[in-house]
Amino acid sequence: MGGPRGSVLLQGLCVLLILLEAGSQKTSGCARWCPPKSTCVNATTCRCSPGFISLSREIFSSPLESCDDINECGPPPLVSCGRLADCQNTEGSYHCICSPGYALASGATTFMNESENTCRDVDECQLKPRVCKSRGICTNTQGSYTCKCLPGFELNLGDLNLCTDVNECTSGQNPCHNSTHCLNNIGGYECRCRPGWKPVPGSPNGPKSTVCEDVDECSSGKHTCHYSTVCVNTVGSYKCRCRRGWKPKPRFQDKQLNTTCEVPAEMSFPAWTPPPGIKSQKLSHFFERVQELRRDFKPALPQETIQKVIESMDEMLKASGDLEAMDPSERHHMATHFLLGLETVLRTLAKAMPRASFTYRSPLDTELSLMIQEHGDGNVTMGQTHAQMLLNWAVATEPSNSGPTVMGILSIRNMQNLLSNASLELEPEKKEQLKKIHQSPVRGAQLQLLSAVNVVFLSNTNTEKLDSPVTFAFSHLENPQPKKLGTRQELICAFWKGDKNNGHWATMGCQTLGTRNNSTTCQCNHLSSFAILMAHYDIEDQKLSLITKVGLVLSLFCLLLCILTFLLVRPIQGSRTTVHLHLCICLFVGSTIFLVGIENEGDQVGLRCRLVAGLLHYFFLGAFCWMSLEGLELYFLVVRVFRGQGLSKWQLCLIGYGVPLVIVAISAAVKSKGYGYILYCWLNREDGFLWSFLGPVIFIVLCNAVVFVTTVWKLTQKFSEINPDMKKLKKARVLTITAVAQLFVLGSTWVFGLFLFDPESWVLSYTFCILNSLQGLFLFLLHCLLNKKVREEYRRWAGRITGNKYSEFATATSSTSHHQTQAHRPSESGM
Known part of the structure; x- marks a missing residue:
């Protein structure tokens, strides 16, 4: 593989390997599990597309998570579309549309931001001119529209855009006057006169305002009826009828065109003169006003006269003035005359009333209710705010059955002072x-x-014994205590019974049926002036009376001995003896007056009774003032024995007699009539007058109670300091005797006297009478018999009287021996 060709091939292979390696690295750097709506971030994380979110928010690393759509419209909303627009969510996004009845000014259907919101109302009536069907009027509203029907048509319940004809004549709301016939037509109706009637002047026949009538001569003033008659219209004519209770004049007939009537003598304003010897200016002015009303009485206007009579009566009773100064018997006789005269006047004037019923309520809450009827049958009910009455019609009717029948109730709220x-x-x-x-x-x-x-x-004046009873329901103030059988107070139905020289309450012929919600039901077999009373019965307790009298006689004897002792025994003279003396004097004088004059004689509160009540008020207050000085002297004696002396004699007398004098003088000046009432010559309970006695008494008793506790506490300390070895039993006996003695000296037992005149307090009354009727005896035992100096003086007096000189020598020797013994032994008297 040498040579240039081999070199080129080798270089190409190297480039291919480099490219394959780079591609492999790129593929392995991105996560292959990212869910839809997301993009890869790296080999371990993914990111949700805009508008979507996972549980881990925008970026997540779990293959189990997915990207869900974000609801921008909420709740809670993430975007704001503005007013009159709604938000609609889409996958991965959202858009805003105008609310129904509104559209964008640009004509677009959606927008994205609140700044693009130009939503405004769409006038459906212009877009859809025939949206409301025949006889309907389209009215555009904000975001919608309504269809209103033309007059005479109404929306069809099956199609709210359709108007149908309304049959006003059969719809149950007949728009025509009751004097016309209603004729329905399409989209309307007509009101036409009945046969024999005609439209009123100026009213055409047919429109809904048509009113038909017979020619009414009475209302038009075209009749010729006399003022003494009442015009009664008839079809085509009229009649003249006499007023209620009036009768045609001679040679005239009733219910004719020329009828003329006159008032019977029994229907004119009756004579109402005051009784002879009247001494009240207010009553005199009232009867002068009555005479003026009688002179100016107009038979055609009886109700005005009735109102003026009631207003004059209210003026007289509003501020009683000199009525209270009248003698009670004279005042009650005046009340009888007043009520009978008022009943006669109202009964007579009511017969001339033109109406069947009449109610009048004055500014001072006096209320009159009248019912006048020609005929009736069965039971009749009438009433007002203060009273209701149920009776048989036959009871109310006069035996002669002539004229209308009158029933009336007059409720007077301001009769307390007169009665x-x-x-x-x-x-x-x-x-x-x-x-x-x-x-x-x-x-x-x-x-x-x-x-x-x-x-x-009633019209029937013979009401002393009715054939059938009358039932009443009287409203009243909340009774102070509920009625209980066997107690000394009771809620009763009573009536005012008058005689020639006086008047009083009575219950004969009336029974109380029950009381509920400040209303009492009564049933009576006669009629009069009725009221609901709370009666506090005065039950004479013979045992209590005997205990009181015997105790007071014994107490007076002992108080007299105390007074003589304090005046004559010189060895005991001092400031404490002065307090004892004047306390006994006040109790002696007060008890004497109480024994001989507490009971009021007769049914009147005279000068003698008021004087007795005033003296009792003064001397009993004086006794309590001296009791307070007893406590003060005891305080100086026990508590401040080494810190100065007590009050001088003139200061003691100034407090003991001056303070009660000031209290009585102020009480008499404020309300002199608070002294004495029907049963006893004592302070009257009305208007809180009794507190002129109870207030000072409670204050003194509370102060003496503090002194009592302080005294007993100090004596306990002194006994322990003087003789710590004194036996506990003996110390307790001495303290007990001292405490009991101080209870009587400081007047603590008089607390029971607060209930002396309360008939409900049986136990307290007996306790008070037993303890306080013998207070003189207790004072004599405490200050005289238990005082060694006084006993020695008694022996000396007894020796002089009997001539026993040995007695005097024995007494002197005993006294010397006692003083010598006392120098070596502490006192055990506790006093």
Whole structure:
């Protein structure tokens, strides 16, 4: 293979080998497993084409992965097409198209970027002029269109682009006046007059505005009826009928063209004069106003007169003024006269009312409801906001059955002042029932008016005993406590019963059926002025009364002995004795007044009862002030024994008598009538007046309680310091005696007295009476019999009286021995 030819062949072979080797290296450097939609990166990795992605994102190295299409339209969207456009995904890419009803301004169908968005509304009505079928009007809307039908046509439910005729006459919404006939035609209708009728003046026959009528002489004013009659139109003519309750004049007939009527005497404004001897200016002004209304009364306008009567009554009752200053019996007699006169006036004026019903509610919530009917049968129901009534028609009708029948309810909210302090007359059966329940007789009741006073009246004036009962439902304030059988308070239906010289509440002939949602149902066999009352019965407890009287007599005797002792025994004179003395004086005077004057005599609160209540207020407050000074002296004695002296005598008297005087003076100036009420000569509970006593008492008792705890604590320390070896039992006995004694001295037991006049507190009432009626006895035992100096003085007095000189010598010797012993032995009295 030598020579030039062989050399060329060898070089060619070498080039071929080099090319084969390069090709082999190139093929082995790219991965052969790359999936579709990808390209080879090197021998181990592949890259997804644009618009595709694998699980390992753009570049991946696993033969198991594939390249999936990227949804640029989301969610979440990766691109934004702008408003009024939608994104549509394609394989490896996407494009934007306008929303239905919109198109690009350029006319193209797709775009790629938001900056290319020129979508705008397409007017389908111009593109498709016949989209809405016959009798339809196309209306372009944003992105769509609607078809509206011409008047008289409606869209077909099967084809919303098709309008069909509407039969207005049979559609259930007849557009024609009820005096015409409706005739349907294509796309419309006609309103034509009925036979015998004619269009009203100016109204053509046929259009939907046509109104047909008979010639109405009454409404047109072309009639000639007298003012005393009412024009009644008839077909082709009219009649003149007398007003309700009026009657034709002589030689005239009713329901004629020339009928003339007159008011019967019983339908004119009745005479309503005040009772003789009236002392209230407000009542006088009211009756003067009534006389003016009577003079100016127009029979044709009774409802205006009724409203003015109610407004005048509200003006009188709005601010009671001098009504409260009237004597209770005179005021209650005035209330009886007022309610009866008001009932008569309203019944009479109601008969002249032209309407079948009438309701009026004044600005002060006085409400009148009237029902006037010519004929009726069966049960009748009428009502208003404050009351409802169910009765038989025969009960309401007058026995003569002449004229219209009237039923009325007048509810008055402002009668409390006129009827305050009124008594309650209980049925004998009710008294026996209460006596059986409480084992004691009933003395009376305190009343709280919860509802409006409802004046009920009918055409029938003979209502003292009805043939069938009347049922009422009265709305009222929320009752303070629910009704419980056997308790001393009860929610009752009562009526106002008047006599010649007075008036009071009563329950005879009425029964309470039940109470629910601040409404009480009652049933009565007579009519009057009704109200819902909360009755707090005063049950006389004979045992409690006996305990109180016996305890007070014994306490008064012991208080008198205490007063004499504190005045005459000189060895015990001091600031503490001064406090003891004046405490006993206040309790003695207060207990004496309580024993002889606490019960009110009669049904009125007179000057004597108010004076007794004021004195009790003063002396009992004085007693508590001296009890507070007892606590103050005890504080100086035990706690501050080495830190100065207590108050001087004039300071003690200034506090003990001055503070209660200021409280009583302010209370009397603010509300003098708060002293005394129907049952007892004590502070009235209304308007919180009782707190003029309870407030200072609670404050003093709380302060003394602090002193009591401090005293017992200090005494415990002193006993331990004086004699640490004192037996625990003996120390406990001394502390117990000291604590019990201080309870009575500091007035802690008077806490039970807060419930003395609460009829529900049986246990507390007995506890108070037993403990505090004997307070004088406890003070005598504590300050006199348990005081050694006082006992020695008693022995000395007894020796002088009996002439036993040995007794005096023994007493002196005993006293000397005692003082010597006390020098070596600590005190065990605890006082």
